[in-house]
Amino acid sequence: MTTPPVPKPGLHDMSFDEFQARYGPWRSPDPVEVAELLAEAAFPWWIAGGWxxxxxxxxxxxxxxxxxxxLSRDLPAFREFFAGKHLWTPYRQALEPLWPGAEFPEGREQIWVRDDAYSPWTLDVLLTPAVDERILFKRDHAIGMSFDEATFTGADGVRYISPVLALLYKARLGRDKDDTDFAAVLPRLDAAARAWLADALDRHLPEHKWRERLR
Structure with a gap:
């Protein structure tokens, strides 16, 4: 499935044409296609964001x-699985190649994947920290969830991030589509999920407009 990318928050402020001219095109798979691609992967993974x-x-x-x-700790296994592909790490407005055997640059948390220089980008990979069996919110490690709580299996058989964790990451962005996602999922959140997200926002973004709707 081919879809046009948009600039990532915090990465650059560019129009679509400027983005394409600088970084090249994307062919973004849907979650089921991702699951097919990673069917033989030996590391856990899941889909985040709006999906x-x-x-x-x-x-x-x-x-x-x-x-x-x-998981950040599974980066070596991920790099081995995608050996032979082009792996690059974005940072601010720059992209740097992640050469085989090279150390992953400190402070980075994202990887883009493509087949080669003549091919579109296909995967945007986010690294998340964990301690033992607990996934941590990367902007505040005091916030986290057990593996079982932090992900769920969708009707399509694909593993996804918990909706409250997805919303917590989206909360700081303030985009119309994030408010749309919040409104769509809010009726599906039980009392415990609402309380968890409200408490996390109290700590992370205490003035956020979603807080009152969660009480």
């Missing part, structure tokens, strides 16, 4: 790309 909230709410919208999440 995860679609799976949780049953309400679909257009998505520019798909966000694949792996």
């Amino acid at each position: 995860a909230l679609d799976a949780a709410s049953g309400v679909s919208r257009f998505h520019e790309d798909v966000d694949l999440v792996i």
Whole structure:
């Protein structure tokens, strides 16, 4: 499925044409295609962002790309699985190649994948920290969830991030589509999930407008 990418928050402020001219095109797979690609992977992974909230709410919208999440500690296994592919790491407005055997640059948390220089980008991979069996919110490690709580299996058989974790990451962005996702999934959140997200926002973004709707 081919879809146009949009600039990532914090990466650059470019129009679509400027983005394409600088970084090249994307061919963004949907979650089922990602699952097929990673069927033989030996490391856990799941889908985040808007696709995860679609799976949780049953309400679909257009998505520019798909966000694949792996544990930071599984990066060596991920690089071995994609040996032979082009792996690059974005940082601010720059992209740097991740050469085989090279150390992953400190402070980075994202990888783009493509077949070669003549091919479109296909995967946007996000690294998430974990301690033992607990996934941590990367902006505040005091916030986290057990593996079982942090992901769920959608009706399509694909593993997705918990909707409250997806919303917590989206909360700081303030985009219309994030408010749309919040409104769609809110009726599906039980009292415990609402309380968890409200408490996390109290700590992370205490002035956020979603807080009052969660009480």
